[in-house]
Amino acid sequence: MKKLLVAVVILFTTMASAQKNSILLGGNIGFSSEKIGDSKLENFEFSPKVGYQFADRWTAGVEGSITNVKVIGTERIEKYKIGSFVRYSVPLSNMFSFYTDLGAGYQSTNVSDGKGMYASLTPALFINMKQGFGLNFSIGGINYSNLDGNGDPRQERFGFNFGKTLNIGISKNFGL
Incomplete structure (x- = not known):
């Protein structure tokens, strides 16, 4: 079952580049499980994106x-996040495009009513399989986040994880 969930995570990780005046739908579904001694941690994440290619x-x-x-x-x-993103795409051929997503927004958690912000920069490669349907590949990025909670010290995280992660996703753009 865990291998199936990992496969689903890999399939839905990012969005693709598209053509001008089109709507992009995508996002991530993720699951992880970790066991150390008698302690066990399970993590589930759903991260949708909706975008409009204006140029x-x-x-x-x-x-x-x-x-x-x-x-x-x-x-x-x-944990909850809501924000915006901007993407810059460079077509390399009819089949390949390179793109970079820059996202930022608000985040909160139920632990000590923590609230803060996040920012991320993620480069990726899109492979156009057929009519805007394709695969996305990324190998990490740069991430920053902070949280302030009632009675808890401020948390700040900065990550540079190129080569430490692999995301493979599927995507589809819809022309208007």
């Missing part, structure tokens, strides 16, 4: 995320 190489849109983390024997942690 030949530029797309802008909104993105969101709902994450549910369960640590066996303790409380459930919920």
